[in-house]
Amino acid sequence: MITGYFNYWVVIILMMMGFYIVISDSNLIKKIIGLNIFQTSVFILFISMSKVKGGTAPILIAGADVYSNPLPHVLILTAIVVGVSTSALGLAIIAKIHRAYGTVDETIIHEQDDLQDEN
Amino acid sequence: MDIETIVNISLLTMLALTVVVLIRMKSLLAIALSSGVYSFLSAGLFVAMDAVDVAFTEAAVGAGITTILLLVTIAITGREQTVSKHKRFLPIAVITITGAALIYGTLDMPPYGDAKAPIHTHVAPHYLTQSSEEIGIPNVVTSVLASYRGYDTLGEVVVIFTAAVGVLLLLGNAAKRSGRKQ
Amino acid sequence: MNPRSSLILREVCRLVIPAVMLFALYVQFHGEYGPGGGFQAGVIFAAAVILYALVYGRQKAQRILPTETVRYFIAAGVLLYAGVGVATMLLGGNFLDYNVLLQGHQQAQHLGIFLIELGVGVTVGAVMIAIFYTLDEFCE
Numbered sequence: 303m304i305t306g307y308f309n310y311w312v313v314i315i316l317m318m319m320g321f322y323i324v325i326s327d328s329n330l331i332k333k334i335i336g337l338n339i340f341q342t343s344v345f346i347l348f349i350s351m352s353k354v355k356g357g358t359a360p361i362l363i364a365g366a367d368v369y370s371n372p373l374p375h376v377l378i379l380t381a382i383v384v385g386v387s388t389s390a391l392g393l394a395i396i397a398k399i400h401r402a403y404g405t406v407d408e409t410i411i412h413e414q415d416d417l418q419d420e421n
Numbered sequence: 422m423d424i425e426t427i428v429n430i431s432l433l434t435m436l437a438l439t440v441v442v443l444i445r446m447k448s449l450l451a452i453a454l455s456s457g458v459y460s461f462l463s464a465g466l467f468v469a470m471d472a473v474d475v476a477f478t479e480a481a482v483g484a485g486i487t488t489i490l491l492l493v494t495i496a497i498t499g500r501e502q503t504v505s506k507h508k509r510f511l512p513i514a515v516i517t518i519t520g521a522a523l524i525y526g527t528l529d530m531p532p533y534g535d536a537k538a539p540i541h542t543h544v545a546p547h548y549l550t551q552s553s554e555e556i557g558i559p560n561v562v563t564s565v566l567a568s569y570r571g572y573d574t575l576g577e578v579v580v581i582f583t584a585a586v587g588v589l590l591l592l593g594n595a596a597k598r599s600g601r602k603q
Numbered sequence: 604m605n606p607r608s609s610l611i612l613r614e615v616c617r618l619v620i621p622a623v624m625l626f627a628l629y630v631q632f633h634g635e636y637g638p639g640g641g642f643q644a645g646v647i648f649a650a651a652v653i654l655y656a657l658v659y660g661r662q663k664a665q666r667i668l669p670t671e672t673v674r675y676f677i678a679a680g681v682l683l684y685a686g687v688g689v690a691t692m693l694l695g696g697n698f699l700d701y702n703v704l705l706q707g708h709q710q711a712q713h714l715g716i717f718l719i720e721l722g723v724g725v726t727v728g729a730v731m732i733a734i735f736y737t738l739d740e741f742c743e
Binding site: 473474476477478482483484485489490493494496497530556557558559560561562564565566567568571574577578579580581584585586588589592593 | 609615630633634636638639640642643644647648650657665674675678680681684685688698699701708709712713715716720722723725727728729730731733734735737738740741742
């Protein structure tokens, strides 16, 4: 029971800690890092599902007949590279925000916006 | 307990500890480097779970490129983090409820490493048994990526292309313009 | 970023960077037999260029691999990938159905996979280098 579900449970803990960073921290860069942690935990969930006990990596060789499932590997392989591209886009937006507001802290940005609305 | 299980459990524990430390950190520089450590540990976990191609990508992308991009952004924005004034109670309540619901959901899943799980019965056996005849290359991940699911991969490449266009539109021209002014 | 990096760093990088680039090519063209492929190769090649730019300064890296060239490569990889799909359609097959490219179907699959992996590698590598150049330019 414990070893059968340990992977999934740790994945959920990691996912929730990433989610916690995203919703509780006001620094935008730390939010992006939280999203990365969330994303990587989803990758671990997918790869955990592809594992077959006693299997080996899905590269066909003589003498092995049990392989892990290659399909989730393909999905996650491309998702990792797409993930870094989207993070880079997020970081570019943060750099732009820093130029406009002089800060990357969400709370201060909201305060500045409220001040502008009043004027 | 066999060696694979021990490696698996210790890597997962180290991953969780890394994130706990990362949450409590205040310096963005240290946070960026810890997220690199997190990526590297998960790459090790992918090797333990037979996903060598994924581990390779995660080590190069997550631990390499992402960390560099984070560091460059921190060089733009400054490394110290202001102390958050957010209330802690609501986020903790949200993640506890969501996490409990998700853990309840996992109880219906097939246990880790089960060869009879539904995921292993549909198309995967076809790829594993037929690809050496149909495609003729030993790495099944490459044959699925580039041939069976070539259309999906084209979509992924276009997404990467679009993200790059987005970054260049946001920052590329601005950098050039400010360069001309000076 | 810093053209005046330490002597040890510069000399070690002089030895390491060619090996990293060679490894990227190995990963690109050996991906059908071992772990690897276009995605990984592109990222490793970009990492070599980024390491060069970090140690010797971005301007020096841009003299070898100018921003304009990198931007053309971003589009060239996607065009090569989609071009293979269009070529298979013109030869009478489905989109990305490599079997019509050559006579023997295994050779045709090999050629198709080789070409699209090359397209993926070129795009991914160029995208990573372009993003780094852009962020670093914005940094100044």
